[in-house]
Amino acid sequence: MTIAPEQVPIYWQIGQSIHPCAVVTAMVHGDEFEGFVAALDVWKWVRTVDLQGSLMILPVCNPAAAQAATRHTPTRYDGLNLARTFPGVTGSSYTQQLAHALWNLIRDADALIDLHSGGVGYDYARLAGYYRDTDVDLAACFPKAFLWPVPATPGVLSYEFSRIKGKVSLGWECGGEARLDRAGADDYAIAVKRVLARLGVVARKGGGRVGHSRPRIGRTRRQTCSTAGWFLPELTVGSRIKRGQVIGQWIKPDLRVRELVSRHSGIVIAVRTLPRVEPGDYLVLVGELV
Ligand SMILES: [Zn+2]
Numbered sequence: 001m002t003i004a005p006e007q008v009p010i011y012w013q014i015g016q017s018i019h020p021c022a023v024v025t026a027m028v029h030g031d032e033f034e035g036f037v038a039a040l041d042v043w044k045w046v047r048t049v050d051l052q053g054s055l056m057i058l059p060v061c062n063p064a065a066a067q068a069a070t071r072h073t074p075t076r077y078d079g080l081n082l083a084r085t086f087p088g089v090t091g092s093s094y095t096q097q098l099a100h101a102l103w104n105l106i107r108d109a110d111a112l113i114d115l116h117s118g119g120v121g122y123d124y125a126r127l128a129g130y131y132r133d134t135d136v137d138l139a140a141c142f143p144k145a146f147l148w149p150v151p152a153t154p155g156v157l158s159y160e161f162s163r164i165k166g167k168v169s170l171g172w173e174c175g176g177e178a179r180l181d182r183a184g185a186d187d188y189a190i191a192v193k194r195v196l197a198r199l200g201v202v203a204r205k206g207g208g209r210v211g212h213s214r215p216r217i218g219r220t221r222r223q224t225c226s227t228a229g230w231f232l233p234e235l236t237v238g239s240r241i242k243r244g245q246v247i248g249q250w251i252k253p254d255l256r257v258r259e260l261v262s263r264h265s266g267i268v269i270a271v272r273t274l275p276r277v278e279p280g281d282y283l284v285l286v287g288e289l290v
Helices: 034-046 063-068 094-106 133-139 157-165 182-199
Strands: 012-014 021-026 054-058 111-115 122-130 146-149 168-176 217-224 229-233 246-251 257-261 266-272 282-289
Touching: 021 034, 021 094, 021 182, 034 054, 034 111, 034 168, 034 182, 054 094, 094 157, 111 157, 111 182, 122 133, 122 182, 133 146, 133 168, 133 182, 146 217, 157 168, 168 182, 217 266, 229 266, 229 282, 246 282
Parallel strands: 021 054, 021 111, 111 168, 122 146
Antiparallel strands: 012 054, 122 168, 122 266, 217 282, 229 246, 246 257, 266 282
């Protein structure tokens, strides 16, 4: 299968390729709406400000997944997770080729901001992910977010951009639950505008202090389920949890109900909010506060 021209995602560019050149990507997962809405906002805004570099925006990186509102590319293409596929290869399956086409578009940028969310299945705390310690100040532009050194995950766009290009790379999370977290989308837009000013892509007005005392997440641990069933959570993202504390109810296929307790202590980073779960799904993601 080859990618038809109309299947290459829409991208917008301003300032041609003048450096510094930043890229904003959204909907690498087709069920994540916060970054998409923020990208539209940033594109409207950037045409009204004093541009000093250039900006490329890709509001819908995976059009096939976006049309289906699914995390992965639909199975009639190849069912792959675009966020495990970068930098992609030519002459392979749809998602591999899509990743390759996207990579070729963004590879010469000086900075990448990849906006994600919890999608249909999860609610996520605000995570201002970054890879290099020197980029903490940029990550801290995201209001009310935990600072998060993103773990190395091959195929993730922000990870591969950081690894291969060695440049500014940010990967952020917020909201989800199969809806638009409007406040999260608004703050994504605010954060992206701040980062663009700090990078010198747009003229900077004033000092724009950022919060250096923001809590930082260290190691994260998933609590997964080994069988199918339904999970009814009794905890919220951003709260503290202790090992042994009740995290919700577990309903087995035979409809027997029991309480589930946390296997970890820390900050609740993500909660499974779509009740139906399959074996191997994670129910809760808990992060160490460092
Ligand atoms: Zn995502």
